[in-house]
Amino acid sequence: xxxxxxxxxxxxxxxxxxxxxxxxxxxxxxxxxxxxxxxxxxxxxxxxxxxxxxxxxxxxxxxxxxxxxxxxxxxxxxxxxxxxxxxxxxxxxxxxxxxxxxxxxxxxxxxxxxxxxxxxxxxxxxxxxxxxxxxxxxxxxxxxxxxxxxxxxxxxxxxxxxxxxxxxxxxxxxxxx
Numbered sequence: 001x002x003x004x005x006x007x008x009x010x011x012x013x014x015x016x017x018x019x020x021x022x023x024x025x026x027x028x029x030x031x032x033x034x035x036x037x038x039x040x041x042x043x044x045x046x047x048x049x050x051x052x053x054x055x056x057x058x059x060x061x062x063x064x065x066x067x068x069x070x071x072x073x074x075x076x077x078x079x080x081x082x083x084x085x086x087x088x089x090x091x092x093x094x095x096x097x098x099x100x101x102x103x104x105x106x107x108x109x110x111x112x113x114x115x116x117x118x119x120x121x122x123x124x125x126x127x128x129x130x131x132x133x134x135x136x137x138x139x140x141x142x143x144x145x146x147x148x149x150x151x152x153x154x155x156x157x158x159x160x161x162x163x164x165x166x167x168x169x170x171x172x173x174x175x176x177x
Contacts, residue, residue, distance in 0.1 A: 001116045001136065005143050007045075008115035010034050012105055015087045027091075034112070037105060038141040041077040045105075046135035046164055047118065050127060051085045051093035055161050060133075061097055063166035068101030071166075074173040076137075078103060084110040084119070084130045107131070121154035135164035137173070145172055 015027040037043070046064060048056040064071075064079050071079060079102045083090065086108035094104045105112075113119045113131045122130045135147040147168055149160040162168065 001118070001134075001143055001146050001148075003143050003146055006141050007034050007038055007138060007143065008112060010107075010112040010115065012107065012112070013087060014106060015091060032105075034141065037078075037080060038138050040140055042075055042137065042139045042144070043078040043080060044071060044076055044135060044169060045080045045082060045138055046133075046169075047082040047107075047113065047131040048133050048164075049083070049122060049130045049159065051083050051089050052096070055159055056083075057093075057097065060161065060165065061099075061102065065097070065099055065102050067166045067170060070170065071173070074170070074177070076173070080105050082107050082112065082131065084108065084113055118148075118152070120152060120156070122156075124155035124157070133159070133161060133164050135169050137169065145169075145176070147172070 012032045014030050014032050016030045018028045019026055061081055081102050082105040084107050087106040090104040090106040107113050110119050110129050118132045118134055119129055120132045132152045133149040136143050137145040147163045149163050151160055
């Protein structure tokens with residue numbers, strides 16, 4: 001992907017909390033589209049190989065969560081994290097990380113990730129098909145800035161991290177006010 005391109009039109013199958021259901025599992029299915037997430041908003045979207053993985057859970061996600069107020073001051077309406085994980089995993093990860101500012105987008109079948117060219121095979125570490133690590137600033141559905149980790153390829157031996165970090169995205173926003 002690159003700046004100037006529109007994000008693909010995709011429907012995500014999500015589970016949302018609905019207290020009217022009651023019981024131990026008060027969630028219902030709700031389909032969300034790329035328009036629901038991106039239309040009329042300037043957002044940060046970042047994607048990573050998997051929920052609950054070390055770099056993602058220790059650095060990348062917490063960094064975006066902690067930087068939310070400053071991102072908002074720089075014109076960001078929402079921050080989304082996407083992974084090729086199902087909605088149950090993404091919701092549990094959100095709960096485990098105590099997220100208040102970053103919202104999860106489950107790309108369980110990897111449809112969005114494939115359509116933007118970031119689906120890679122990580123079978124070498126037992127993951128199967130997953131997202132390469134990246135971040136983007138998306139303005140009303142159009143990519144404004146793209147931050148991709150180097151070396152994207154199937155079964156890559158490393159998990160590079162830096163280009164898609166909250167610090168890198170923050171620096172770009174400050175430099176491009």
